[in-house]
Amino acid sequence: xxxxxxxxxxxxxxxxxxxxxxxxxxxxxxxxxxxxxxxxxxxxxxxxxxxxxxxxxxxxxxxxxxxxxxxxxxxxxxxxxxxxxxxxxxxxxxxxxxxxxxxxxxxxxxxxxxxxxxxxxxxxxxxxxxxxxxxxxxxxxxxxxxxxxxxxxxxxxxxxxxxxxxxxxxxxxxxxxxxxxxxxxxxxxxxxxxxxxxxxxxxxxxxxxxxxxxxxxxxxxxxxxxxxxxxxxxxxxxxxxxxxxxxxxxxxxxxxxxxxxxxxxxxxxxxxxxxxxxxxxxxxxxxxxxxxxxxxxxxxxxxxxxxxxxxxxxxxxxxxxxxxxxxx
Numbered sequence: 001x002x003x004x005x006x007x008x009x010x011x012x013x014x015x016x017x018x019x020x021x022x023x024x025x026x027x028x029x030x031x032x033x034x035x036x037x038x039x040x041x042x043x044x045x046x047x048x049x050x051x052x053x054x055x056x057x058x059x060x061x062x063x064x065x066x067x068x069x070x071x072x073x074x075x076x077x078x079x080x081x082x083x084x085x086x087x088x089x090x091x092x093x094x095x096x097x098x099x100x101x102x103x104x105x106x107x108x109x110x111x112x113x114x115x116x117x118x119x120x121x122x123x124x125x126x127x128x129x130x131x132x133x134x135x136x137x138x139x140x141x142x143x144x145x146x147x148x149x150x151x152x153x154x155x156x157x158x159x160x161x162x163x164x165x166x167x168x169x170x171x172x173x174x175x176x177x178x179x180x181x182x183x184x185x186x187x188x189x190x191x192x193x194x195x196x197x198x199x200x201x202x203x204x205x206x207x208x209x210x211x212x213x214x215x216x217x218x219x220x221x222x223x224x225x226x227x228x229x230x231x232x233x234x235x236x237x238x239x240x241x242x243x244x245x246x247x248x249x250x251x252x253x254x255x256x257x258x259x260x261x262x263x264x265x266x267x268x269x270x271x272x273x274x275x276x277x278x279x280x281x282x283x284x285x286x287x288x289x290x291x292x293x294x295x296x297x298x299x300x301x302x303x304x305x306x307x308x309x310x311x312x313x314x315x316x317x318x319x320x321x322x323x324x325x326x327x328x
Contacts (some may be wrong), residue, residue, distance in 0.1 A: 186261030
């Protein structure tokens with residue numbers, strides 16, 4: 001339960017859920033009514049009340065000691081008001097010192113490995129396993145092309161400008177492309193944190209029995225049969241990822257609110273990072289450009305606007321091509 005401390009507050013009032021309970025808002029709803037994770041997270045975004053920072057993470061996550069100070073320091077070190085620190089989370093096993101609560105890791109994941117997959121809802125981009133290595137950039141988070149739903153930290157205006165689309169019921173795979181590309185068009189830039197501040201309890205090893213008992217949203221899928229297919233058409237249509245599909249086949253309700261920005265185009269994103277939305281293919285080995293060499297950060301950061309309002313992609317003419325064509 002989100003708002004229940006480990007011990008009763010009258011026994012241990014120093015717990016965060018006791019000390020700061022007046023600053024916590026919790027909204028509970030039945031899983032059946034959530035209609036999948038996108039709509040549930042849309043409800044979460046509606047709870048935003050002008051806080052300076054906004055954060056989203058998976059459930060079943062353990063945070064490090066002083067994580068809030070650390071992530072804010074990392075955010076501010078970008079000198080970019082449009083920075084969004086986002087990543088997939090490392091497994092908790094072997095990651096946190098049980099006595100101090102400090103991280104034992106000297107590596108961090110970075111979002112650069114994405115490819116097309118099929119399915120009943122149609123072909124779409126999906127993030128794959130991400131590389132985890134020591135950061136190539138010291139003293140700052142590192143630029144990456146993709147946004148991850150598992151962890152996201154930004155200025156609060158990100159959830160105002162890029163809200164979850166309430167017209168995407170029963171969507172799971174695809175939500176990260178929706179938020180990520182819409183955010184890109186509004187002017188947001190995604191970074192991998194230099195240091196991980198939280199770790200995930202995945203269903204591995206000793207965690208397996210407990211985690212495998214956790215229920216999932218698709219247990220309620222029969223109640224909403226067919227809605228996910230229509231929602232995916234809207235998701236892909238808004239970000240111009242399904243040009244083969246007639247726009248008349250999906251709903252356009254409130255598209256101005258849940259649609260694209262005017263700073264950049266989806267096509268700029270696709271050509272920059274090697275995505276062919278016609279043939280449904282990606283240029284592989286993008287991680288070489290993003291992570292191994294850190295060339296994306298080294299080159300693109302030069303175009304950070306003087307006022308700190310994002311990278312100026314009008315000055316970037318780079319088009320990624322697979323440097324190891326034919327190799328795995």
